Amino acid sequence: MRTFKALSLAALVYLPSVPGTIAALTLHKRENPAVLALPITKRSNDESLRKRSSDVVSTELINQHNIQYLVNITVGSPGQSVMLSIDTGSSDMWVNVPNSKYCEGDGAPCAEGGVFDPKKSSTYKKFDYDIKATYVAGMLAKGPYGTDKVEIGGVTVKKAEFAVADESHNDYGILGIGYKASTYASYALQREYANLPQALVDSGAIKSAAYSVWLNKVNNVGNLLFGGVNKAQYEGELQTLPIVPNRGKYTSLALAITGITYGNSKDTKSISQGLPLTASLDSGSTLIWLPKEMVDPILKSLDGAYSSLANAAHVPCEKAVTDFNVTFSLSGVKISIPVSDLVFSASNYKGVPANHCIFGISYGEPGVSLLGDTFLRSAYVVYDLDNNQISLAQARYNPGKDDIYEIGTGKDAVPGAKHVASAVSSATGNGVDPTNMPVTPGATGGISTMTQSTETGSSTGTVTQTAATGGSSTGNNSPASSTSSGLADLPTARSQFLLQGALGAGLLLAL
DSSP: OOOOOOOOSOOOOOOOOOTTEEOOOOOOOOSSOBEEEEEEEEEEOSSOOOOOOOBEEEEEEEEEETOEEEEEEEETTTTEEEEEEEETTOOOEEEEOTTSTTTTSTTOTTTTTOOOOGGGOTTOEEEEEEEEEEETTSOEEEEEEEEEEEEETTEEEEEEEEEEESEESOSSEEEEOSOGGGSHHHHHHSOOOOOHHHHHHHTTSSSSSEEEEEOOSTTSOEEEEETEEEGGGBSSOOEEEEOOOBTTBOOSOEEEEOEEEEEOSSOEEEEOTTOSEEEEEOTTOSSEEEOHHHHHHHHHHTTOEEETTTTEEEEEGGGGGSSOEEEEEETTEEEEEEGGGSEEOOTTOTTSOTTEEEESEEEOOTTOOEEOHHHHTTEEEEEETTTTEEEEEEBOSSOOSOOEEEOOSSTTOSTTOEEETTOOOOOEEEESSOTTOOOOTTOBOOEEEEEEEETTEEEEEEEEOOBOOOSOOOSOOOOOOBSOOSOEEOOEEBOSOOTTTGGGSOEEEOO
């Protein structure tokens, strides 16, 4: 756990207008900002890398290799400690239970992450409807929804809603922090509830459903900051872009990629085919997943290739120390990634040559593009769910003393952020749903084709959606409440799947 010292008296900072932007005129710095800060830690999985599928609350993020970023919370009365994977690509929170077939398996796979036994909590209330989510990459979570007391970063939410996974295939539970409209309950049961970001707002812990993610270098502790921004953790200024809606609805935290360049300081090439392209900024995905035609030129320039056996791109390990960068432009906002942050050991990968390493950019499923952790480690990202916006800046490592500001309410709530003029707000694809999502037995719905116009012309993306119905939507819908407010600190970690596209390939609604 990490705590913040009281911040100095409120400061007003004038930001002059810059052509092409709208300036945020004030930074609101309070002695006791309504934020929740959580340290993020990392864990590795042995299996192959795959798409996974003033009130401020801050938590450390723990980075794991296949890699999951984790946060510690306690659930129930008395509190039971569990470590959950943070996932911006999903929206439900679910926890493992001690008697599931998976957790009782060889090697006690859930031992480190912890389990929640609802029978040992005096405040747990079970609902009569279940999460039954199957992810394209094989991830599974099945079990009843319910409510209980959840403590996170020093803040207590008395009646937080989450699912208890009697059946799952993951060492850690998941803490999905995407749109509340993208929970399984909302999609499959037509029942929307206040997931964690909204529950923190409802409880008074933070001012708005917004948070900042700073993953830091791969071997270091990162930070998840609910309700605030930490100016010490990024370079330059935050620039705000509109989230790209999916069929007119905001379900995925996606932006439009408008340019990609790669190369060294003397020879830089660009990719324009297929752009602008919608991609979800997903902490639950290990890598960057793009269409093959965008990945191949970068691989070729590094003498790399793609292995269908390993289901991964690979390059000579020696390339990690070369002068080479990949830079993504999102309506002019540039995030640059050095090749040293894109090359990983491939000791357990069949089909990868002995002197080659896994490359952090690989082929996505048709219609699915994700900017996962190999992108997010180079970026400071503010997800503003209330205003359907994402603010970005280049990440700063070894930032020194924290400089935290509270995210307020209403428009222009992110302190110090500037809106990018004429930002692309529609593009090919939708970031999460695969082009050929199979319809799950028992589900209703079908295929829809979407045509969108963009700033640079017209783009057409064909996407498939499965919608399911079933289960009961009854239960206790009491609003979440909190026993504490103000400054709080909490540890975190990273997830391996994406609910509204978990594991990079979308959610199958299994009934």
